[in-house]
Amino acid sequence: SQTIHQWPATLVQPVGSPLSLECTVEGTSNPNLYWYRQAAGRGLQLLFYSIGIDQISSEVPQNLSASRPQDRQFILSSKKLLLSDSGFYLCAWSRGTLLAKNIQYFGAGTRLSVL
Amino acid sequence: TQLLEQSPQFLSIQEGENLTVYCNSSSVFSSLQWYRQEPGEGPVLLVTVVTGGEVKKLKRLTFQFGDARKDSSLHITAAQPGDTGLYLCAGALTYNTDKLIFGTGTRLQVFP
Structure with a gap:
């Protein structure tokens, strides 16, 4: 069966510090991978998605970047965090085929607080 | 930017009551999904609808996809x-x- 791991679960960082959130998927190959940010009690804002290694699309210009060093690993980074980067970050994967209808499976999320 | 507007934003009801949540857009979708999310966790898929007018039931939950595939409801x-x-x-x-x-x-x- 497929599993998705996202860490850390919570993170408190000072303004101006770097960020690295990691997400890995097990039990499948060549998944589509996604990073979302969610404001409290609201919908998900797509930040980045990747349909393959070296194929990363950025949805919202901002202080963040994403990388996919391996097929099933997706990393969200920042060189210098801003207060506005605080939020709940979610990683997700999908099978990336039309038959799969882009059903997405989510990690447990990372609560980031920038102080 | 494509938007999917949900209404209502908040709903507080007593056990036993019925409710309907709406999801509306001006865009046409090839498929539409409903997820439920608990605090501090990721969303979990409830259902996927694909065909315009499609109705799916999951126990006490009924999902409908609009005929034009621009909207959906959860009852x-x-x-x-x-x-x-x-x-x-x-x-x-x-x-x-x-x-x-x-x-x-x-x-x-x-x-x-």
Whole structure:
């Protein structure tokens, strides 16, 4: 069966510090991978998605970047965090085929607080 | 920017009541999904609808996809405290099915 791991679960960082959130998927190959940010009690804002290694699309210009060093690993980074980067970050994967209808499976999320 | 507007944004009801959540857009979707999210966790898929006019039932939950595939509704019969959570609709656009557009969310609280 497929599993998705996202860490850390919570993170408190000072303004101006770097960020690295990691997400890995097990039990499948060549998944589509996604990073979302969610404001409290609201919908998900797509930040980045990747349909393959070296194929990363950025949805919202901002202080963040994403990388996919391996097929099933997706990393969200920042060189210098801003207060506005605080939020709940979610990683997700999908099978990336039309038959799969882009059903997405989510990690447990990372609560980031920038102080 | 494509938007999926959900209404209501918040809903507080007593156990046993019925409710309907709406998800509306001006865009056409190839498929539409409903997720439920508990606090501090990731969303979990409830259902996927694909065909215009399609109706799917999941126990006390009934999901409908609009005929034009631009909107959807979720109806819960005899709500229970276990139904409490954030409900999110999400659509896959016809011209780019690699990503989902998520709705603005409906927070449901069911009191015993």
